[in-house]
Amino acid sequence: MHNRIRIQITGTVQGVGFRPFVYNLANKYNLKGFCLNDSRGVLIEVQGELIDRFIEEIKTSPPPLSRIEELTSRVLVDGEAYEDFSIRESVSHQGNFTFVSSDIATCQDCLRELFDPLDRRHYYPFINCTNCGPRYSITKDIPYDRSNTTMDCFTMCEACESEYHDPANRRFHAQPNACPVCGPQLMLLNNEGFTVQTQDPISTVCTLLHDGKIVAVKGLGGYHLACDALNSNAVSFLRKRKYREDKPFAVMMENIETANNFCFVNAKEETLLLSIQRPIVLLRKKSSCTIPNDIAPDNPYLGVMLPYTPLHYLIIKESELPLVMTSGNVSDEPIAYKNTEAFARLKGIVDYFLVHDRDIFMRCDDSVVKVVEDNEMIIRRSRGYAPFPVRLQYAFTKPVLACGAFLKNTFCLARGNHAFLSHHIGDLENTETMNSYETAIEHYKRLFSIEPKVIAYDLHPEYISTKYALAQNDDILKIGVQHHHAHIVSCMAENNIHDKVIGVAFDGLGYGDDGKFWGGEFLIADFSEYERAGHLDYVPMPGGEQAIKEPWRMAISYLYHMYGNDIPMLRLFNNPKFIEEKNDKLGFLWQQLLSSPLERGAVGVLRKSYTPLNPLFLEGNHKRLKFLNIKLEILFKMLSRKINSPLTSSMGRLFDGVASLLDLQHSVNYEGQAAIKLESIADECETGHYLFGINTNAGAHSNMPIIIQWQPVIKHIIEDMQHGIASPIISARFHNTIVEMVVQVCTMLSNSKGINDVVLSGGVFQNNFLLSRLVKKLKLQGFTVYSHKKVPCNDGGLSLGQAVIASERYKTCV
Numbered sequence: 001m002h003n004r005i006r007i008q009i010t011g012t013v014q015g016v017g018f019r020p021f022v023y024n025l026a027n028k029y030n031l032k033g034f035c036l037n038d039s040r041g042v043l044i045e046v047q048g049e050l051i052d053r054f055i056e057e058i059k060t061s062p063p064p065l066s067r068i069e070e071l072t073s074r075v076l077v078d079g080e081a082y083e084d085f086s087i088r089e090s091v092s093h094q095g096n097f098t099f100v101s102s103d104i105a106t107c108q109d110c111l112r113e114l115f116d117p118l119d120r121r122h123y124y125p126f127i128n129c130t131n132c133g134p135r136y137s138i139t140k141d142i143p144y145d146r147s148n149t150t151m152d153c154f155t156m157c158e159a160c161e162s163e164y165h166d167p168a169n170r171r172f173h174a175q176p177n178a179c180p181v182c183g184p185q186l187m188l189l190n191n192e193g194f195t196v197q198t199q200d201p202i203s204t205v206c207t208l209l210h211d212g213k214i215v216a217v218k219g220l221g222g223y224h225l226a227c228d229a230l231n232s233n234a235v236s237f238l239r240k241r242k243y244r245e246d247k248p249f250a251v252m253m254e255n256i257e258t259a260n261n262f263c264f265v266n267a268k269e270e271t272l273l274l275s276i277q278r279p280i281v282l283l284r285k286k287s288s289c290t291i292p293n294d295i296a297p298d299n300p301y302l303g304v305m306l307p308y309t310p311l312h313y314l315i316i317k318e319s320e321l322p323l324v325m326t327s328g329n330v331s332d333e334p335i336a337y338k339n340t341e342a343f344a345r346l347k348g349i350v351d352y353f354l355v356h357d358r359d360i361f362m363r364c365d366d367s368v369v370k371v372v373e374d375n376e377m378i379i380r381r382s383r384g385y386a387p388f389p390v391r392l393q394y395a396f397t398k399p400v401l402a403c404g405a406f407l408k409n410t411f412c413l414a415r416g417n418h419a420f421l422s423h424h425i426g427d428l429e430n431t432e433t434m435n436s437y438e439t440a441i442e443h444y445k446r447l448f449s450i451e452p453k454v455i456a457y458d459l460h461p462e463y464i465s466t467k468y469a470l471a472q473n474d475d476i477l478k479i480g481v482q483h484h485h486a487h488i489v490s491c492m493a494e495n496n497i498h499d500k501v502i503g504v505a506f507d508g509l510g511y512g513d514d515g516k517f518w519g520g521e522f523l524i525a526d527f528s529e530y531e532r533a534g535h536l537d538y539v540p541m542p543g544g545e546q547a548i549k550e551p552w553r554m555a556i557s558y559l560y561h562m563y564g565n566d567i568p569m570l571r572l573f574n575n576p577k578f579i580e581e582k583n584d585k586l587g588f589l590w591q592q593l594l595s596s597p598l599e600r601g602a603v604g605v606l607r608k609s610y611t612p613l614n615p616l617f618l619e620g621n622h623k624r625l626k627f628l629n630i631k632l633e634i635l636f637k638m639l640s641r642k643i644n645s646p647l648t649s650s651m652g653r654l655f656d657g658v659a660s661l662l663d664l665q666h667s668v669n670y671e672g673q674a675a676i677k678l679e680s681i682a683d684e685c686e687t688g689h690y691l692f693g694i695n696t697n698a699g700a701h702s703n704m705p706i707i708i709q710w711q712p713v714i715k716h717i718i719e720d721m722q723h724g725i726a727s728p729i730i731s732a733r734f735h736n737t738i739v740e741m742v743v744q745v746c747t748m749l750s751n752s753k754g755i756n757d758v759v760l761s762g763g764v765f766q767n768n769f770l771l772s773r774l775v776k777k778l779k780l781q782g783f784t785v786y787s788h789k790k791v792p793c794n795d796g797g798l799s800l801g802q803a804v805i806a807s808e809r810y811k812t813c814v
Helices: 018-028 051-060 108-114 160-162 201-210 231-242 254-263 267-274 310-319 339-346 433-447 465-469 482-495 551-563 576-585 585-595 602-613 621-640 651-661 672-682 711-722 728-755 766-780 795-813
Strands: 003-010 032-038 039-047 067-078 085-087 186-190 217-218 221-227 251-253 282-286 301-305 321-326 354-358 369-373 375-380 390-402 412-421 453-456 477-481 502-509 518-526 532-538 706-709 759-763 782-788
Touching: 018 032, 018 039, 018 051, 018 221, 018 711, 032 706, 032 782, 039 576, 051 067, 067 465, 085 186, 108 310, 160 502, 186 201, 201 217, 201 221, 201 310, 201 354, 201 766, 221 231, 231 321, 254 267, 254 301, 267 369, 267 375, 282 759, 301 621, 339 795, 369 766, 390 482, 412 433, 412 795, 433 465, 453 465, 465 477, 477 482, 477 795, 482 518, 482 759, 482 795, 502 651, 502 728, 518 651, 518 728, 532 728, 551 621, 551 651, 551 711, 576 766, 602 651, 651 672, 651 711, 651 728, 672 728, 706 711, 706 728, 766 782
Parallel strands: 032 085, 217 354, 251 301, 282 369, 390 453, 453 477, 502 759, 532 706, 759 782
Antiparallel strands: 003 039, 003 067, 032 039, 186 354, 217 221, 221 321, 251 321, 282 301, 369 375, 390 412, 502 518, 518 532
């Protein structure tokens, strides 16, 4: 009798056609035995002569969508003799886990059938096979069997059942297998919830889109809001109804050729557009682009994706339109994914709903990527990427939950060598998003059998994610992690760096150890500790959080701390639009002062002095200008007397302030808007830069951090403006200044610390102009430079760093 071998395979081996592949391979080598899904992956037992060749082919030629993490085998000395090879029912083992496949774009074989008039699935919008279709978004539990998905309520017809059990068929054990006879169905409803009578919902939807209507389309991970991307009126209506004033919309296009009509598409971008993940790819617009500016206002890039479900293909092909496909939500809420929820939340936005009866179990937004220096940069890691883990050359000794940040939240559950970053949760600003956050955490814990013994959280006491962490059971060790340390370690972990590095963390802000808001940081860091080796000089944020939403406040703050009340008359203050806008915006300060406690000395005086000049009583431009000047005086007093003006070292706020000084953006409707506009105008041919200051009493010869002084930068920008230098040149010089600043400080730290590895992290490094020039300059200076490629450099990647730091610190607590 031949030896009997047991093989255990872990990785992404469920929902990717692995068992059918093993079945056919076993028959190819005339082996007997069985395979099955279990909660670790795929288990195989085989008898026969050619087992070594069988195992070798599994390793070298697995199914294209699978990822083998580990394959182990051992000889069994006894047991049953097998008569054939079969696929057995799945089994579960408590405490073990397997990877869950992400949702996969429609494969070419299914597309051929979809548009084949002779195929029984011709024009069926839910066609799929073992190589494509829904996975994560329909998975309720593991093992990945139909009974553990939202397809469990659909009983396969005789034809589908035959395919499912036919080893030679592409749908052999394809769990979402269905057809028009037995599977999910489309329905078209109006925004009052009544069914629209039509024999062909897709054709009717295409007519509605041509007529300028807005349609909610149920996709893989939630609803999209769709309209004709070439119809300015439809786009404008969508913006108003969704309360999304400026933030760019994504556009779905039929193919690469269509994308090339509007945007530049290089080879790497084409590869990403056509990948099985099908993310939104940020492409540079052509000057001839006829997509309305309102799709991505004042932005040189357009977010483009190709169809990734059969339903998308059918709508795009029949309508022959590029379509806005934006998340189905009101701004700042999570994407709608349940039918009843969508009707309640979206009926005020859309005219019609194209729905179906296959439930989505876990919502999942589209991913967003771009290409920088021929490398993929992930901006938002979600559909197509999650829940596949980041595999690290680092071992978590105890399971960890990292709760993430406030903006662009993701959480991370980690065990062994794997960090399971969640799909994009979003900004934790409301109850709906918080409920989504908590539900997703519980789902991940169940899928990957992780019960955390350590919880990591951000130091900011008001972050909802922090409050969530601190509210967990007392028997779980809770570890606070500084925001920018987490940024650096996130990048270190994905690049498998374990030694100390010079970490450059530039972002909007994060809570510092001193209670101030950091964001322009140079850290000497490893996985457990960091030294704050340098940072931008502090500057007040007048109005606190409001200064983030209104960059003009930062512009005034920078100017005030250089010139006091005697600020030069810049274009910022000569712009009638600014005066008009600030008549409303400065009203916030007015209300703030009116509601301030009387005991705050100067505030009480201001309340008494300026009550007659309430904006409600002012009319005309002259009086508005007078009102503006008064409000600026109030702002100056707030700054001088430190009233609601927390200090920040943020690089993101410096970008905001410069954008306002150049009259580009005085208030923002989404994070990073001012900085994006500043980058977008930068003259790529300009090589000049401004002088900046460095506190030479700190740094190399002191335990005090290096202080980078921004004052000379602002001074030279003002001088350029007064000499009529064009804004694109000023923008480029400013960007180049930041490059010089980083290189000089890194050189000082390298000389004093003996470290040559530089790690770049934080949302500011989403800036192509800055990042590409900085990396080149650092490399020319002999540094080894690391940036993000697997997780976002913004706060969407923060939870990975939190998890590693907490795990490392846990070791010192036991």
